[in-house]
Amino acid sequence: MRSNPANRSGLALNVGFLLNEGVGHSSLFTVDEPAPDLDAELQLSQLAGSVQLTRTPQGLYVAGRLQAAHTAECVRCLAPVPVTLEADIAELYSLAADADSEFTISDSAQLDLAPLVRELLVLDKPAHPLCRADCKGLCPQCGINLNEETCSCTAETLDPRLAPLSRLKTKHD
Numbered sequence: 001m002r003s004n005p006a007n008r009s010g011l012a013l014n015v016g017f018l019l020n021e022g023v024g025h026s027s028l029f030t031v032d033e034p035a036p037d038l039d040a041e042l043q044l045s046q047l048a049g050s051v052q053l054t055r056t057p058q059g060l061y062v063a064g065r066l067q068a069a070h071t072a073e074c075v076r077c078l079a080p081v082p083v084t085l086e087a088d089i090a091e092l093y094s095l096a097a098d099a100d101s102e103f104t105i106s107d108s109a110q111l112d113l114a115p116l117v118r119e120l121l122v123l124d125k126p127a128h129p130l131c132r133a134d135c136k137g138l139c140p141q142c143g144i145n146l147n148e149e150t151c152s153c154t155a156e157t158l159d160p161r162l163a164p165l166s167r168l169k170t171k172h173d
């Protein structure tokens with residue numbers, strides 16, 4: 001195993017030695033970043049895993065999986081929800097900027113995984129994170145967390161307010 005050289009995001013790999021190898025040669029890079037700085041919108045506390053880089057005629061084929069620790073927010077009660085985001089990587093980084101590949105290796109032989117990993121992690125974010133499957137959420141009227149307390153809002157106000165509305169609706173229909 002070869003550890004990647006130090007750099008700001010921890011995801012810009014120096015691949016010069018690999019580019020000098022013949023097609024089919026590969027090398028494993030490990031990633032272990034305690035505080036990855038990928039995106040201000042995506043707070044991560046850990047990013048770890050490994051990727052295999054294989055020399056191809058076009059450049060380098062990157063395959064592997066990285067896992068990131070992320071804190072989401074419960075959509076019902078706003079409590080923090082720890083989730084693990086995964087980036088399943090299978091991408092060709094080409095040498096020539098005009099190639100079909102979306103990702104290229106820089107002239108200084110750096111392969112920056114950050115844009116791809118950011119994209120994959122964002123896609124893996126849960127759309128509706130819940131602190132628990134049966135989260136009761138916040139009371140829409142008084143705002144208390146119904147997982148921790150109970151209030152009398154629902155019983156007192158919902159029926160009388162909604163009843164006239166539903167009668168109106170029936171008349172118009």
Ligand SMILES: [Zn+2]
Pocket residue numbers: 074075076077078079130131132135136137
């Ligand atoms: Zn919740």
Ligand SMILES: [Zn+2]
Pocket residue numbers: 139140141142143144151152153154
């Ligand atoms: Zn309430």
